[in-house]
Amino acid sequence: MPPVDPQLAGLGDQARALQPRTVALRRALHRHPELGLDLPRTRDAVLAELADLPLQIHLGRTVSSVVAVLEGARRGPTVLLRGDMDALPLREDTPVAFRSEIDDAMHACGHDTHVAMLASAARLLARRREQLAGRVLLMFQPGEEGFHGARYMIDEGLLARSGPAGTPDSAYALHISATLPSGELHTRPGPIMAAADVVRVTVTGRGGHASAPHDALDPVPAAAAMVGALQTMLTRRVDTHQPAVLTVSHITAGTTNNIIPETAFLEGTLRTMSEPVRALLHEEIHRVCRHTALAYDCTAEVRISSGYPVTVNDADEAERVGDLGSRVLGRRRVASMPNPIMGAEDFAYVLREVPGALAFLGACPRGIDPNSAAPNHSNRVVFDEAAMASGVAMYAGLALNALR
CATH class of the missing domain: 3.40.630.10 (Zn peptidases)
Structure with missing residues (x-):
């Protein structure tokens, strides 16, 4: 004692x-x-x-x-x-x-x-x-x-x-x-x-009839590809000894089965344990989302709201x-x-x-x-x-x- x-x-x-x-x-x-x-x-x-x-x-x-x-x-x-x-x-x-x-x-x-x-x-x-x-x-x-x-x-x-x-x-x-x-x-x-930030991405394409996707620019495949691309980015751009979590927990697109929507929306949380890693990932999220959207001939608006340090x-x-x-x-x-x-x-x-x-x-x-x-x-x-x-x-x- x-x-x-x-x-x-x-x-x-x-x-x-x-x-x-x-x-x-x-x-x-x-x-x-x-x-x-x-x-x-x-x-x-x-x-x-x-x-x-x-x-x-x-x-x-x-x-x-x-x-x-x-x-x-x-x-x-x-x-x-x-x-x-x-x-x-x-x-x-x-x-x-x-x-x-x-x-x-x-x-x-x-x-x-x-x-x-x-x-x-x-x-x-x-x-x-x-x-x-x-x-x-x-x-x-x-x-x-x-x-x-x-x-x-x-x-x-x-x-x-x-x-x-x-x-x-x-x-x-x-x-x-x-x-x-x-x-x-x-x-x-x-x-x-951890530091906690909110990530919001709006992917914009061109709507159309679901039976003719070649006449539209479907934002849904682009949004789906972003989810995987962001996880790959995390494992390839951040040192394994630096804790970081990026979770896409909210996806919204479309209204019914036979309409290709004009936009798709992603939302998630970014958690980091150091300010340098936090800053790096802010840049990388913008880059990955913009370029993934471009690969599908779409555009991406990325907004990251900084939360607690x-x-x-x-x-x-x-x-x-x-x-x-x-x-x-x-x-x-x-x-x-x-x-x-x-x-x-x-x-x-x-x-x-x-x-x-x-x-x-x-x-x-x-x-x-x-x-x-x-x-x-x-x-x-x-x-x-x-x-x-x-x-x-x-x-x-x-x-x-x-x-x-």
């Missing part, structure tokens, strides 16, 4: 004592999920939960964000802790008694647990304010699910809330996972999540998160991820500006094999609420450890 750290002593017990409050907030949010950047009900629930704490509250001007600042007893650095708040457009299909009451909206990525854990961590830290030499910046963020909420908050001055230093000295986020053992902490140095953990901060996890949760509950994952996360915007780290908190339901559990973003996903006490202790511990 690691030696007892007086700064962190009792954190687990205090987090478990707050568990009824943590669970109550999580379930209230789960019943009433909200999507995107405008989350008035969620924002108000956060404000109500924080109302009795000694915090400076700052509300977003263009989005439903909440920034709460806890000043320590002495001056020192600033640490940022993030909890995202938005849900996903899914109809929930789980057996829990507190399932979503909103049609086609569900907290399927566990952001309700993130909010509840961060709010309880704020309460725990407020009780230990005398131990803090510095400032805690609590970032309650809307719009993580593809809406660039973190970028909006940064543009509105989030990082300037750290005081005269200009930006926080460190930043941390936890992300719950239904496919990791409950209560375990997993992280890694360097890239941990690569989420990169600072090596020292990732090590600190793992070390803290060993002391707060126990050495056996901390694992180093051998590889990054190809999902995307807009905490990347914060980590571009501030040294910090993202870590995954396991919450696989009891009695279920993590390998067969419904994953995040599934309409059947269920999280073990007992894991939230570990998340509360970790959030609070990260601040206490940084602000000694």
Whole structure:
């Protein structure tokens, strides 16, 4: 066992004592999920939960964000802790008694647990304010699910809330996972999540009667050829040691069986782990689609919408998160991820500006094999609420450890 750290002593017990409050907030949010950047009900629930704490509250001007600042007893650095708040457009299909009451909206990525854990961590830290030499910046963020909420908050001055230093000295986020053992902490140095871009291609030919394709310019064979050509390009232009995924997941063309359409449409996602590979593939996708279309005497309009950048953990901060996890949760509950994952996360915007780290908190339901559990973003996903006490202790511990 690691030696007892007086700064962190009792954190687990205090987090478990707050568990009824943590669970109550999580379930209230789960019943009433909200999507995107405008989350008035969620924002108000956060404000109500924080109302009795000694915090400076700052509300977003263009989005439903909440920034709460806890000043320590002495001056020192600033640490940022993030909890995202938005849900996903899914109809929930789980057996829990507190399932979503909103049609086609569900907290399927566990952001309700993130909010509840961060709010309880704020309460725990407020009780230990005398131990803090510095400032805690609590970032309650809307719009993580593809809406660039973190970028909006940064543009509105989030990082300037750290005081005269200009930006926080460190930043941390936890992300719950239904496919990791409950209560375990997993992280890694360097890239941990991918950049995500949307690829859209419109192939234009000339419509006509399906019985006389020689009188038309059929865009469908051109579009079909592009799918294969793009996969070949990926394996021939990208180093095998550089992770990259290109998936064409949406194809639309035509209206009936006897009409050759004028256009065909392709849509997919590009995931990369480095900015040079990302830039290369943007160029290659344009080139392959244009030239494949020309081979069929068609044209191709290629649009690539840049999404989140690569989420990169600072090596020292990732090590600190793992070390803290060993002391707060126990050495056996901390694992180093051998590889990054190809999902995307807009905490990347914060980590571009501030040294910090993202870590995954396991919450696989009891009695279920993590390998067969419904994953995040599934309409059947269920999280073990007992894991939230570990998340509360970790959030609070990260601040206490940084602000000694």
